Amino acid sequence: MTDARSRLRHGRLSLEVSFFVQGAVFALLVTRIPAIQTRYGISDGLLPVFLAAVPVLAGMGSIGTERLVARVRPGAVLRWVQPVVGLALLAAGSGHELWQVALALGVFGLSVGGLDASMNMLGVSLQHAYGRSIMLGFHAAYSLGGIVGATLAWVGAHEGLSLAVLYGPVVAVAVPTALVASRWYADRDDPRVQVLADDRLSGRTEVGASDRGMRFLLPLCLVMAFAYIGDSTVSNWSAKYLQDVLHGSDQVSTVPYNAYMATTLLGRAVGDLGVRRFGPVRVVRAGTVVAVCGFGVVSTAPGAWVGTAGFTLLGLGLSVIVPQTFAAAGRNAEERLGAGASDRAVARLNIFNYVGFLVGSPLVGALGEMWSYRWAMVVPMILALATFRYAPSFGPSGARYGGGHERPSTADVGRGGNGL
Incomplete structure (x- = not known):
């Protein structure tokens, strides 16, 4: 034990x-x-x-x-x-x-x-x-x-x-x-660290994570891409947006990304506590609302410091989405396909990290040149809002843990199960 x-x-x-x-x-x-x-x-x-x-x-x-x-x-x-x-x-x-x-x-x-x-x-x-x-x-x-x-x-x-x-x-x-x-x-199949499956998964083995069997990942893949479109928008365009659109100084234009990174760290540092208390669906929806508000503030900001506040909100909102997307993919794969399917699901989902990164910056840049950068910020806001629609994918019925959202510790420690 x-x-x-x-x-x-x-x-x-x-x-x-x-x-x-x-x-x-x-x-x-x-x-x-x-x-x-x-x-x-x-x-x-x-x-x-x-x-x-x-x-x-x-x-x-x-x-x-x-x-x-x-x-x-x-x-x-x-x-x-x-x-x-x-x-x-x-x-x-x-x-x-x-x-x-x-x-x-x-x-x-x-x-x-x-x-x-x-x-x-x-x-x-x-x-x-x-x-x-x-x-x-x-x-x-x-x-x-x-x-x-x-x-x-x-x-x-x-x-x-x-x-x-x-x-x-x-x-x-x-x-x-x-x-x-x-x-x-500590790998999944480490003999000293075995995972006890939920009762309805007991005894099941992987039945083959075919492309057809992995269709349940599609909403999570979209969420992953949307999140990284938002992230790449901040990393690639925040400084230019503050300087060219909101008329901030060179020094002020470096602040938004730093603020974004700081609130991303803060959101992730305390996010697990939120998931344990409220469950992944509510946390993802709350993060989505905050991120949408952040983009809204950025797109309508009258000046540089208000725009910086918007990017700060974005960091807090987007921070919880990507980690919970990976967690949901693994949990859903194991529940639907059995033990061992989690790794394949995570690998496939991870591809959409790079899809979002590839799409985000050119998309905002092209819209900004053709339209305006204020309106360009509305597009990742709409994509982020779509995450609210897909939030149920983060909490399948079988993923309810002790206290309403978390199950007791399931580490196989000689079948004693006192928790960690």
């Missing part, structure tokens, strides 16, 4: 480390894209091709991971793919020729797809083992890592550090840290 409890705690902490490291690494890449462009002499016309290739390859990596985890534990995939992501970041900042950065970003894209998929597979299976919502905590660690990575990138830019000098020490710390933490990953 004690060994299984300890294994779960260690698995949870080690996975939080992995999410944190990935958040920092990804932020260090995306915040220094202009420096990468300058280093390699990438033209403005060619840069979008490079940027689009990364999420496309990441989607391919997620598809490959779906097939790979049928033979290899997700923890093993994550253990070896995360160092590759870190080394690809270093390679992107250390080369001199165009083919070198193309290769580095290609490896980064493929490996980050496997990393995102396997991380969330482990997170979902750990949540099943705990029997209570912990998924938002993992994504809070990612957000915290993103803030740290963006801060390091700002320091590097302020001090005039080359990309190699900036990335080198970070990778030298992050890669060994992730490898050490990987010793304690």
Whole structure:
């Protein structure tokens, strides 16, 4: 009993480390894209091709991971793919020729797809083992890592550090840290950490997660894409919107994204408590309402600081949606298809992370040029509102836990079941 409890705690902490490291690494890449462009002499016309290739390859990596985890534990995939992501970041900042950065970003894209998929597979299976919502905590660690990575990138830019000098020490710390933490990953089929299925799932095995069998994922896939369209809108257009539309200064235009990241971290840090108290459907609907209000404030803001308040609301609203989408996909897959279907569902859902990222920024940019940026902000608002319609997909009837929304801890600790 004690060994299984300890294994779960260690698995949870080690996975939080992995999410944190990935958040920092990804932020260090995306915040220094202009420096990468300058280093390699990438033209403005060619840069979008490079940027689009990364999420496309990441989607391919997620598809490959779906097939790979049928033979290899997700923890093993994550253990070896995360160092590759870190080394690809270093390679992107250390080369001199165009083919070198193309290769580095290609490896980064493929490996980050496997990393995102396997991380969330482990997170979902750990949540099943705990029997209570912990998924938002993992994504809070990612957000915290993103803030740290963006801060390091700002320091590097302020001090005039080359990309190699900036990335080198970070990778030298992050890669060994992730490898050490990987010793304690807790996979679903770890003999010391078994998940007890609900009574109506007892004895069931996976019946085959065919494309037909996975149709129940469609609403969650749409929600995932909508959420990342909103997220990419903030990351790519918030500064330009404040400066060009709301006439904010250069300094003020940097505030919205930082505020967005801060409230994303806050929402995820406390979100699990909300899910435990009110259930996933109410939390997702509340997050959707807040996000829609945020876009509404942004699109009608009379000035820069009101616009910043809107982006702040957006962070709070969108923060809960993506982690709960992964959790719902895994839970629904197990309920409908039996034990083992969760990993495949998470891998397929993860693809729509990159779909939203690919669509969001060009969509807002094109609408802004043809129409106006104020009206362009209404489109992701409408898409976010659609999440309210799909909210029931986050809480199937069999996913009611103790206290109305959470079941008691289901970790198999010698069938004692005292909870964690």
